[in-house]
Amino acid sequence: MQGVLDIPAELSKLESLLFESLPQVEKVFADQLISDLPPVDEMCQHVERYRGKMLRPSLVLLCGAAANLETDSLLAVDNTKSVITQSHIVCGAVSEMVHMATLVHDDVLDEAEIRRRGQTINMLKGNETSVILGDYLIASAYELCSSLNSPVPSRIVGNASAVMCSGELLQLHHRNNLSLDEATYIEILERKTAALIGAACELGSLSTLGFDQSDHPTTIALKSFGVHLGVAFQIQDDVLDILGTTETVGKSVGKDLDKGKLTYPLIHHLSVADVEQGARSLILIQRAANGETTVLPEIVESIQTTKSIEATKSFAASYVVRAKEALTTLPPSSGRSMLELIADAVIQRSY
Amino acid sequence: MQGVLDIPAELSKLESLLFESLPQVEKVFADQLISDLPPVDEMCQHVERYRGKMLRPSLVLLCGAAANLETDSLLAVDNTKSVITQSHIVCGAVSEMVHMATLVHDDVLDEAEIRRRGQTINMLKGNETSVILGDYLIASAYELCSSLNSPVPSRIVGNASAVMCSGELLQLHHRNNLSLDEATYIEILERKTAALIGAACELGSLSTLGFDQSDHPTTIALKSFGVHLGVAFQIQDDVLDILGTTETVGKSVGKDLDKGKLTYPLIHHLSVADVEQGARSLILIQRAANGETTVLPEIVESIQTTKSIEATKSFAASYVVRAKEALTTLPPSSGRSMLELIADAVIQRSY
Numbered sequence: 011m012q013g014v015l016d017i018p019a020e021l022s023k024l025e026s027l028l029f030e031s032l033p034q035v036e037k038v039f040a041d042q043l044i045s046d047l048p049p050v051d052e053m054c055q056h057v058e059r060y061r062g063k064m065l066r067p068s069l070v071l072l073c074g075a076a077a078n079l080e081t082d083s084l085l086a087v088d089n090t091k092s093v094i095t096q097s098h099i100v101c102g103a104v105s106e107m108v109h110m111a112t113l114v115h116d117d118v119l120d121e122a123e124i125r126r127r128g129q130t131i132n133m134l135k136g137n138e139t140s141v142i143l144g145d146y147l148i149a150s151a152y153e154l155c156s157s158l159n160s161p162v163p164s165r166i167v168g169n170a171s172a173v174m175c176s177g178e179l180l181q182l183h184h185r186n187n188l189s190l191d192e193a194t195y196i197e198i199l200e201r202k203t204a205a206l207i208g209a210a211c212e213l214g215s216l217s218t219l220g221f222d223q224s225d226h227p228t229t230i231a232l233k234s235f236g237v238h239l240g241v242a243f244q245i246q247d248d249v250l251d252i253l254g255t256t257e258t259v260g261k262s263v264g265k266d267l268d269k270g271k272l273t274y275p276l277i278h279h280l281s282v283a284d285v286e287q288g289a290r291s292l293i294l295i296q297r298a299a300n301g302e303t304t305v306l307p308e309i310v311e312s313i314q315t316t317k318s319i320e321a322t323k324s325f326a327a328s329y330v331v332r333a334k335e336a337l338t339t340l341p342p343s344s345g346r347s348m349l350e351l352i353a354d355a356v357i358q359r360s361y
Numbered sequence: 362m363q364g365v366l367d368i369p370a371e372l373s374k375l376e377s378l379l380f381e382s383l384p385q386v387e388k389v390f391a392d393q394l395i396s397d398l399p400p401v402d403e404m405c406q407h408v409e410r411y412r413g414k415m416l417r418p419s420l421v422l423l424c425g426a427a428a429n430l431e432t433d434s435l436l437a438v439d440n441t442k443s444v445i446t447q448s449h450i451v452c453g454a455v456s457e458m459v460h461m462a463t464l465v466h467d468d469v470l471d472e473a474e475i476r477r478r479g480q481t482i483n484m485l486k487g488n489e490t491s492v493i494l495g496d497y498l499i500a501s502a503y504e505l506c507s508s509l510n511s512p513v514p515s516r517i518v519g520n521a522s523a524v525m526c527s528g529e530l531l532q533l534h535h536r537n538n539l540s541l542d543e544a545t546y547i548e549i550l551e552r553k554t555a556a557l558i559g560a561a562c563e564l565g566s567l568s569t570l571g572f573d574q575s576d577h578p579t580t581i582a583l584k585s586f587g588v589h590l591g592v593a594f595q596i597q598d599d600v601l602d603i604l605g606t607t608e609t610v611g612k613s614v615g616k617d618l619d620k621g622k623l624t625y626p627l628i629h630h631l632s633v634a635d636v637e638q639g640a641r642s643l644i645l646i647q648r649a650a651n652g653e654t655t656v657l658p659e660i661v662e663s664i665q666t667t668k669s670i671e672a673t674k675s676f677a678a679s680y681v682v683r684a685k686e687a688l689t690t691l692p693p694s695s696g697r698s699m700l701e702l703i704a705d706a707v708i709q710r711s712y
């Protein structure tokens with residue numbers, strides 16, 4: 011989240027700790043993927059292009075810091091290192107690896123989309139490698155997670171992954187469902203995005219408090235923070251997918267519309283538009299879902315007549331409020347302050 | 362393996378135990394996949410068509426029995442139930458679920474193959490659902506595995522899965538490599554097939570002896586049995602892929618050739634054929650890899666000139682011998698006897 015956060019001076023020690031720890035996460039990540047087979051190593055390098063913002067590892071580390079209830083040791087000079095243990099580092103790497111596996115498999119689906127219009131060469135080989143590379147990542151994540159001395163983190167990661175897949179399946183089920191309602195939309199988001207982010211926060215807390223502390227109020231609070239943050243994060247992603255369309259029409263394409271995925275801006279628009287406008291918009295959305303990208307600017311125009319982007323941003327902000335509310339049960343600390351900053355940043359980002 | 366095994370009377374008690382336990386494995390398997398989302402439940406029913414021969418769960422259960430070193434309790438009337446614990450049942454379900462996930466993803470790759478010739482409709486949706494369903498299966502397998510009270514089985518399953526993927530990636534790397542050698546072929550088989558079968562046998566042993574007994578000679582012997590059995594199993598699969606072609610020319614297609622995968626019958630043939638014959642065969646193989654299925658009978662004819670099917674069967678048999686040799690360190694028991702029967706059956710099967 012660097013570059014987004016305006017970090018005040020009193021959090022600089024924690025910021026330094028984060029910047030020292032993230033390279034350790036990256037090292038554990040890379041080491042786990044090393045294969046004794048050179049061609050496999052070579053293929054793993056493809057994965058590099060999926061490297062993300064390291065949001066999930068950052069949350070593991072910061073929730074680990076925020077769960078340190080005895081003292082805000084991050085502000086004490088002598089005690090900064092001891093807050094982050096190997097368990098935090100491993101859980102950070104695991105959460106990023108699971109996330110990256112989903113990106114690799116999303117890429118298979120996206121490539122399939124592109125192929126549908128005949129734009130690619132040798133897509134078959136690309137697809138196969140992506141499917142197996144994604145599987146390799148997820149297997150490696152589980153192997154790494156089970157190196158910890160408890161089955162609890164494996165249970166959390168396995169469960170979050172299964173919930174995530176169920177969210178993706180629910181979304182596939184509702185493809186081209188132009189009457190998708192808000193409740194189902196949120197159900198999809200909570201599963202496909204928020205479950206893993208919630209798990210990352212839970213793992214951070216447990217790495218500090220001990221793996222038998224799943225029912226500890228701090229763990230419950232931090233997990234709740236992560237789940238609400240995750241929903242806000244995905245709503246913002248959905249806004250960016252729509253807005254990215256207007257700014258770069260003809261180049262970048264609104265992927266969600268293209269895939270027949272109805273997101274909040276459209277759900278809001280269709281629910282408040284008058285009958286005539288609603289009917290016009292439905293026709294446009296259907297055309298976009300059939301691959302007619304030229305109608306995208308018209309859709310954005312329609313959405314703006316009902317102020318649906320603003321409504322979506324407010325909706326995302328309400329989840330940030332709930333995320334921060336979850337933190338109020340924790341004592342003030344630099345970890346908690348940094349989590350609050352991240353929560354605000356998630357809906358302010360433009361990338 | 363029912364229908365293949367000719368089970369002698371003295372093993373009938375163990376056979377009964379197996380037939381009682383496998384439905385329990387199926388129940389744990391089905392229960393784990395239950396989703397609170399009806400559309401997800403519905404999609405999971407697609408998975409039914411991938412149900413296999415339950416080889417891996419059978420091996421977990423039988424290795425569990427063979428690892429019971431104190432007494433061959435299976436032959437004692439009062440003690441038959443206690444041999445198979447919930448841990449064996451769970452490990453059996455996990456091993457089948459991981460296997461089924463690979464079948465689902467193989468199906469994506471196969472469907473891609475069919476699409477290449479334009480034979481399918483709405484393949485895009487099929488592909489996406491298959492990718493995510495496979496992911497859901499693998500995540501559910503890990504979640505189920507981590508319900509056991511030790512991280513060791515998760516470690517074994519995570520590692521076996523990663524090794525399995527590395528074998529698939531190695532195979533993809535050597536697609537259309539017509540000079541693939543025997544050592545690399547075996548490396549691929551050991552990884553993509555034998556690792557999981559070895560893990561199933563190891564999990565059976567550990568479920569009996571305790572999860573801290575990975576270094577126990579019995580666990581090592583049973584794992585070695587599984588790895589060698591797995592190689593034999595896959596070699597036999599490769600033979601069937603070739604022979605299935607002759608018997609049903611024009612209908613069933615030799616998938617391996619079609620995908621540019623060189624298997625042992627061809628590797629043997631190319632290594633012993635004279636220069637002229639070898640050159641002819643290479644041209645035929647290349648044409649098959651380009652999708653020209655009509656050349657398949659000619660390839661089979663060529664292979665028969667060098668007795669390569671017989672050589673392949675001997676090669677598979679040598680792995681069965683090694684699998685059974687691994688068992689000789691175990692005391693005689695009905696479990697061990699049944700494993701020996703399965704080892705023989707694996708290379709006698711025609712399906």
